[in-house]
Amino acid sequence: MDASEDMPLNIACFGQPGSYTYEAMKTYFAGKNILPTYGSHFEDVVQAVATRQARYGVLPIENSSTGGITDVYDLIHRYDCCVVGEKYVKVEHCLLTLPGAKLEDIREVYSHPQGLNQCRSYLKHHSEWQLHPYFSTSQSAEEVQKMGDPHIAAIANKTAAYMYGLDVLVEHINDNTMNYTRFFIIAADMEQSPDADKITLVLTTQHRPGALYHVLGYFFYNGMNMTHLESRPLKGRPFEYFFHIDVMGNLRNPATARVLRNLAEHCNYFKILGNYVSDQGGNVDEIRRHRG
Amino acid sequence: MDASEDMPLNIACFGQPGSYTYEAMKTYFAGKNILPTYGSHFEDVVQAVATRQARYGVLPIENSSTGGITDVYDLIHRYDCCVVGEKYVKVEHCLLTLPGAKLEDIREVYSHPQGLNQCRSYLKHHSEWQLHPYFSTSQSAEEVQKMGDPHIAAIANKTAAYMYGLDVLVEHINDNTMNYTRFFIIAADMEQSPDADKITLVLTTQHRPGALYHVLGYFFYNGMNMTHLESRPLKGRPFEYFFHIDVMGNLRNPATARVLRNLAEHCNYFKILGNYVSDQGGNVDEIRRHRG
Numbered sequence: 235m236d237a238s239e240d241m242p243l244n245i246a247c248f249g250q251p252g253s254y255t256y257e258a259m260k261t262y263f264a265g266k267n268i269l270p271t272y273g274s275h276f277e278d279v280v281q282a283v284a285t286r287q288a289r290y291g292v293l294p295i296e297n298s299s300t301g302g303i304t305d306v307y308d309l310i311h312r313y314d315c316c317v318v319g320e321k322y323v324k325v326e327h328c329l330l331t332l333p334g335a336k337l338e339d340i341r342e343v344y345s346h347p348q349g350l351n352q353c354r355s356y357l358k359h360h361s362e363w364q365l366h367p368y369f370s371t372s373q374s375a376e377e378v379q380k381m382g383d384p385h386i387a388a389i390a391n392k393t394a395a396y397m398y399g400l401d402v403l404v405e406h407i408n409d410n411t412m413n414y415t416r417f418f419i420i421a422a423d424m425e426q427s428p429d430a431d432k433i434t435l436v437l438t439t440q441h442r443p444g445a446l447y448h449v450l451g452y453f454f455y456n457g458m459n460m461t462h463l464e465s466r467p468l469k470g471r472p473f474e475y476f477f478h479i480d481v482m483g484n485l486r487n488p489a490t491a492r493v494l495r496n497l498a499e500h501c502n503y504f505k506i507l508g509n510y511v512s513d514q515g516g517n518v519d520e521i522r523r524h525r526g
Numbered sequence: 527m528d529a530s531e532d533m534p535l536n537i538a539c540f541g542q543p544g545s546y547t548y549e550a551m552k553t554y555f556a557g558k559n560i561l562p563t564y565g566s567h568f569e570d571v572v573q574a575v576a577t578r579q580a581r582y583g584v585l586p587i588e589n590s591s592t593g594g595i596t597d598v599y600d601l602i603h604r605y606d607c608c609v610v611g612e613k614y615v616k617v618e619h620c621l622l623t624l625p626g627a628k629l630e631d632i633r634e635v636y637s638h639p640q641g642l643n644q645c646r647s648y649l650k651h652h653s654e655w656q657l658h659p660y661f662s663t664s665q666s667a668e669e670v671q672k673m674g675d676p677h678i679a680a681i682a683n684k685t686a687a688y689m690y691g692l693d694v695l696v697e698h699i700n701d702n703t704m705n706y707t708r709f710f711i712i713a714a715d716m717e718q719s720p721d722a723d724k725i726t727l728v729l730t731t732q733h734r735p736g737a738l739y740h741v742l743g744y745f746f747y748n749g750m751n752m753t754h755l756e757s758r759p760l761k762g763r764p765f766e767y768f769f770h771i772d773v774m775g776n777l778r779n780p781a782t783a784r785v786l787r788n789l790a791e792h793c794n795y796f797k798i799l800g801n802y803v804s805d806q807g808g809n810v811d812e813i814r815r816h817r818g
Contacts, residue, residue: 367639367660446755447739460738463755465755
């Protein structure tokens with residue numbers, strides 16, 4: 235980022251204050267002077283970036299309750315945006331209440347259906363609570379604040395508690411305590427830094443046996459480490475797949491650039507979405523440990 | 527299936543009558559005498575099958591609003607179940623109302639947050655409608671029936687309209703008209719038929735460069751067509767991945783069985799989840815066309 239310190243960075247953030255995406259934005263841009271706007275649809279965020287109303291956008295890309303992750307890749311293509319960074323945020327659902335409310339007061343709980351589902355074991359011990367599905371975890375927190383009823387709780391993260399003036403009554407109530415969501419930081423233009431060590435690309439292979447095998451061969455025989463591979467259906471073309479691939483490398487390295495150029499010639503569609511510094515942790519020590 | 531015609535087949539179905547999973551069950555077992563029970567969590571369904579309370583289970587496995595598809599694979603492992611079939615169902619959201627209600631009557635709409643999101647373009651034209659997130663599309667239909675208010679509509683499929691005595695006021699209101707959800711039919715024991723042509727397997731590779739490349743080499747050099755590949759994070763071990771792979775073939779073919787045996791020796795973990803007849807269409811002609 236080359237913005238001067240006194241000019242705030244306009245950021246388009248998916249969701250609303252207190253969401254997991256908001257948390258990703260706050261940690262990624264920690265120490266920067268940022269001016270966020272919020273979009274309730276992926277397309278709002280990507281559009282704001284593509285039209286340069288926002289310098290950067292923040293969106294979930296893996297393991298999110300919002301479901302349509304394929305849509306994020308599609309939108310990044312369609313609006314010709316680039317990935318300039320990534321951030322992992324740990325899913326840590328808490329039970330949030332009005333200040334001073336006690337556990338025995340709770341009668342009703344609001345959250346996104348997946349939030350409710352991820353806390354199933356905890357909620358089993360309170361089977362008398364009435365569960366209310368809601369648009370998102372952070373909107374549930376906001377709604378609990380608005381309703382102002384000490385019998386109503388929300389399942390959301392700590393940041394949402396802070397944003398909406400709620401108490402964290404019970405921490406870490408999700409079943410799986412090692413659940414991370416990955417976020418992309420996007421921009422209208424490619425950014426290249428000497429520190430960048432991860433390349434995200436999308437490609438479609440020719441529809442013939444072994445096509446993907448040959449693609450992976452380019453990485454293998456050139457010593458490039460593939461950290462992620464995912465096939466996603468092509469919209470409107472069932473049974474044809476986009477491949478989303480992350481490989482470690484920097485495009486300024488001539489050998490790396492050459493491998494990708496050669497590979498591109500053997501794909502039906504090939505696009506480098508970005509080359510950026512991989513998220514090595516920060517507040518998430520477990521990630522660092524597992525990276526080895 | 528070898529059950530005699532007069533004995534009903536006990537089926538554990540995820541969700542409830544009128545859900546997309548229900549539709550998958552009805553089309554997969556069309557003409558069979560079935561006795562369904564319903565589970566509101568993936569684990570209910572897999573457990574019912576593992577303990578043989580149900581002969582078969584039906585669960586979404588790709589592109590579903592329920593989110594936790596990784597969980598389905600995890601549960602199939604954990605309970606040592608097998609995949610014995612698959613079914614594709616087209617996502618066709620409709621606007622459902624009480625019989626006789628008119629479009630100009632509608633003031634409120636219930637659906638799963640993802641259902642609301644998938645019909646975003648349609649709902650934009652009715653921005654005065656109040657949107658209510660709910661547990662699922664089918665439960666939204668049931669709720670609209672219970673409330674008995676002609677001003678309230680649900681977004682769900684046609685089957686839900688039929689199940690809950692609602693009218694289909696507007697058909698096909700989802701933005702993406704070529705959106706399919708894939709379902710697995712599971713059982714406690716492997717079933718092998720001479721007609722089976724698809725093998726689903728899960729594996730983890732050794733954590734070294736090129737490991738996946740070598741795995742795919744087994745398929746390529748043996749002429750096996752891989753139709754699906756997906757990497758899923760290993761629970762509790764961020765940045766290690768399970769690979770879910772579908773390849774065409776029949777385990778009774780000695781060459782196919784040998785390839786898989788050799789491959790297994792080169793994986794940290796390897797399991798054949800099932801060998802079954804691929805879904806070639808039925809009511810979904812588009813699939814057949816695209817299979818080519």
